[in-house]
Amino acid sequence: MNNVYVKTDEELAEYQISRLQDLINEIVHCCEDKRLYESQRFELPYAELRCLMLFEGERYLTVKGIAQRLEVAKSRVTKLVNGLTEKGLVETIEDPRDARIKLISLTPAGKAKSGEIAAFHSEIHAKILANIATDERLNTLSYLEVLRSAMEAAKAEVM
Amino acid sequence: MNNVYVKTDEELAEYQISRLQDLINEIVHCCEDKRLYESQRFELPYAELRCLMLFEGERYLTVKGIAQRLEVAKSRVTKLVNGLTEKGLVETIEDPRDARIKLISLTPAGKAKSGEIAAFHSEIHAKILANIATDERLNTLSYLEVLRSAMEAAKAEVM
DNA sequence: ACCAAATCGTTAATGCTATGAATATTATTA
DNA sequence: TAATAATATTCATAGCATTAACGATTTGGT
Numbered sequence: 001m002n003n004v005y006v007k008t009d010e011e012l013a014e015y016q017i018s019r020l021q022d023l024i025n026e027i028v029h030c031c032e033d034k035r036l037y038e039s040q041r042f043e044l045p046y047a048e049l050r051c052l053m054l055f056e057g058e059r060y061l062t063v064k065g066i067a068q069r070l071e072v073a074k075s076r077v078t079k080l081v082n083g084l085t086e087k088g089l090v091e092t093i094e095d096p097r098d099a100r101i102k103l104i105s106l107t108p109a110g111k112a113k114s115g116e117i118a119a120f121h122s123e124i125h126a127k128i129l130a131n132i133a134t135d136e137r138l139n140t141l142s143y144l145e146v147l148r149s150a151m152e153a154a155k156a157e158v159m
Numbered sequence: 160m161n162n163v164y165v166k167t168d169e170e171l172a173e174y175q176i177s178r179l180q181d182l183i184n185e186i187v188h189c190c191e192d193k194r195l196y197e198s199q200r201f202e203l204p205y206a207e208l209r210c211l212m213l214f215e216g217e218r219y220l221t222v223k224g225i226a227q228r229l230e231v232a233k234s235r236v237t238k239l240v241n242g243l244t245e246k247g248l249v250e251t252i253e254d255p256r257d258a259r260i261k262l263i264s265l266t267p268a269g270k271a272k273s274g275e276i277a278a279f280h281s282e283i284h285a286k287i288l289a290n291i292a293t294d295e296r297l298n299t300l301s302y303l304e305v306l307r308s309a310m311e312a313a314k315a316e317v318m
Numbered sequence: 319a320c321c322a323a324a325t326c327g328t329t330a331a332t333g334c335t336a337t338g339a340a341t342a343t344t345a346t347t348a
Numbered sequence: 349t350a351a352t353a354a355t356a357t358t359c360a361t362a363g364c365a366t367t368a369a370c371g372a373t374t375t376g377g378t
Binding site: 013016017018019020021023024026027028030031033034037121122123124125126127128129130131132136137139140141142143144145146147148149150151152153154155157158159 | 172175176177178179180182183185186187189190192193196280281282283284285286287288289290291295296298299300301302303304305306307308309310311312313314316317318
Binding site: 072 | 362365367372373374
C-alpha cells in the first residue's frame with residue numbers, strides 16, 4: 001500500500017456525483033421551504049397561489065389555458081378557481097362569443113395580492129443575488145445555465 | 160433620447176433577478192419531473208420511496224427517527240411504514256429493551272429495491288455531469304455551492 | 319337545416335401528501 | 349407508587365392531482 005494516495009478518475013467522478021446530488025437536493029429543499037413560507041404568508045394554498053400568478057399581463061384566462069400553464073387537469077383548475085373565487089381574488093364572466101367558455105380575471109383584491117406575491121419573489125431573488133459577491137454573479141448565472149442545460153439533456157436521455 | 164442605451168445598475172439587477180428566478184424554476188421543475196418518473200418506475204409513492212432511502216448504512220430506524228429525517232409528523236410515518244410493509248419492503252420488530260419502540264428494517268426485497276433506486280440516482284447525476292464539458296465541471300460545482308450558500312443566507316434573512 | 323364530432327367546463331370517485339389532536343401503552347422519575 | 353414523559357397509532361381534516369363520465373355548446377360536413 002502506498003501512502004501517497006492518488007484518486008483514480010473513477011473515484012473523482014464518484015465524488016463529483018455525490019457532491020452534485022447533495023447540492024441539488026439542498027437547493028431544491030430550500031425552494032420547498034420558500035414555497036411553504038409563501039403559502040402561509042399569503043394565506044393561500046400553494047396551487048392557488050401559482051394559479052393567481054398566471055395573470056401577469058393577461059387580462060383573461062380560461063380554465064383550459066390555466067390547465068396547460070400549470071400542467072394539471074382541467075378538473076383541478078375548476079377547484080382552484082373555485083377557491084380563488086370564494087376568497088374574492090378572481091371572478092368569472094362568460095365569453096360573449098362562446099357560451100362554453102368562462103373568462104377568468106383578477107378582482108382588484110386579486111391584483112393587489114398578486115402584486116404582493118410578485119414583489120416577494122423579486123425580493124427573495126434580489127436577496128439571493130445580494131448574498132453573492134458582485135464579481136461572482138455573472139459566473140453563477142452562467143454556470144447555472146450550464147447545469148440547467150445538462151439536466152435537461154440528461155432528462156431527455158433517461159426519461 | 161439617446162440611441163446608445165446604457166443599462167443602469169438597477170436595470171442590470173432587474174435582469175439578473177429575473178434570470179435567476181427563471182433558472183431556479185427550471186431546475187426545480189426538472190427535479191419534479193425526475194421525482195414523478197422515479198415514483199412510477201419503482202412503483203412506489205414518492206414519500207414511501209424517500210422513506211426507503213433512509214436505510215442507507217443504518218440497520219434499524221424508528222418511527223420517530225424517520226419522522227425527523229423526513230421532516231414530517233410521526234403519524235405520517237406510521238402510514239408510510241404501513242405501505243412499505245404491505246409491499247414487503249420493510250419489516251418491524253420490537254425493541255427488546257423498550258416495548259414502546261418499534262425497530263423498522265429493510266427486508267431483502269427492500270434492500271434490493273433501495274439498491275436499484277440508489278443506482279438510478281447515481282446514474283442520473285452521472286448523466287448530468289457527462290453533459291457538462293470536462294473543464295466546466297469543477298466550476299459548475301463551485302458556483303452551485305455559491306448559490307446554495309446564498310440561498311440559505313437569503314432564507315435566514317427573509318424567513 | 320340538421321346531425322355527428324369536437325370543445326369546454328364540471329362532478330364524482332379515487333389516491334397520495336401531510337397535519338394536529340386524542341389516545342393507548344410503556345418508561346422514567348420523584 | 350403516582351405523576352410525567354416518550355413512543356406509536358388512530359381519526360378527522362385539508363391540500364394536491366388524476367381519470368372517467370357527463371351536460372352544454374359550437375362547428376363542420378352533408
